[in-house]
Amino acid sequence: MGSGDSPIRSPQDKEVPMSSKIHGLNIIPLRKIPDERGTIMHMLRADAPHFDKFGEVYFATAYPGVIKAWHLHTKQAQNYCCIQGMIKLVCYDDRADSPTKGVLQEIVMGDLNYVLVQIPPLLINGWKCIGTQTALLANCADMPHDPTEMKRIDPFDPAIPYDWALKHG
Numbered sequence: 411m412g413s414g415d416s417p418i419r420s421p422q423d424k425e426v427p428m429s430s431k432i433h434g435l436n437i438i439p440l441r442k443i444p445d446e447r448g449t450i451m452h453m454l455r456a457d458a459p460h461f462d463k464f465g466e467v468y469f470a471t472a473y474p475g476v477i478k479a480w481h482l483h484t485k486q487a488q489n490y491c492c493i494q495g496m497i498k499l500v501c502y503d504d505r506a507d508s509p510t511k512g513v514l515q516e517i518v519m520g521d522l523n524y525v526l527v528q529i530p531p532l533l534i535n536g537w538k539c540i541g542t543q544t545a546l547l548a549n550c551a552d553m554p555h556d557p558t559e560m561k562r563i564d565p566f567d568p569a570i571p572y573d574w575a576l577k578h579g
């Protein structure tokens with residue numbers, strides 16, 4: 411490295427979860443490493459302290475304004491990372507035995523807040539593409555896709571205390 415190079419932290423640097431309000435939900439800041447050619451965007455390493463196991467990586471897009479909710483995975487843990495655009499990810503804890511039962515958390519993530527969000531099984535979640543650009547979400551799931559292990563709840567079901575509408579003010 412030349413004397414003027416910026417110091418690059420070692421990949422083993424401890425990535426400390428950010429302020430999650432929900433038990434078992436982890437929000438981990440990620441690095442983008444730009445240079446004059448382009449960018450390297452971190453997501454998840456098998457030697458990271460918060461890595462569990464690998465199942466499948468897949469991607470989902472949503473057009474501006476589209477809501478993809480509510481999903482309740484009974485077995486799958488999800489590692490979400492919005493790699494293009496912006497989304498608001500909403501998690502609602504309806505787990506009977508959870509110390510944070512009843513808590514709802516909104517996480518605005520993507521280009522302007524580049525984080526990994528780990529969602530444990532049984533935590534209800536959904537997301538909405540915000541802004542003007544199609545959002546691209548990566549999920550590094552801890553098990554291969556199994557359509558039988560996910561329950562869907564209507565995004566406007568009053569049983570979940572959340573309004574997806576844009577909050578002006």
Ligand SMILES: Cc1cn([C@H]2C[C@H](O)[C@@H](COP(=O)(O)OP(=O)(O)O[C@H]3O[C@@H](C)C(=O)[C@@H](O)[C@H]3O)O2)c(=O)[nH]c1=O
Nearest residue numbers: 466468469470478481483488547549554555556557560
């Ligand atoms: C999620 C997924 C879907 N599919 C198929 C099933 C279906 O025909 C089509 C659309 O699937 P869905 O309607 O479930 O997709 P979608 O409504 O976008 O929901 C998915 O969002 C991503 C972020 C997830 O984490 C998934 O768990 C699931 O919640 O794609 C796969 O083949 N593999 C997959 O891993």
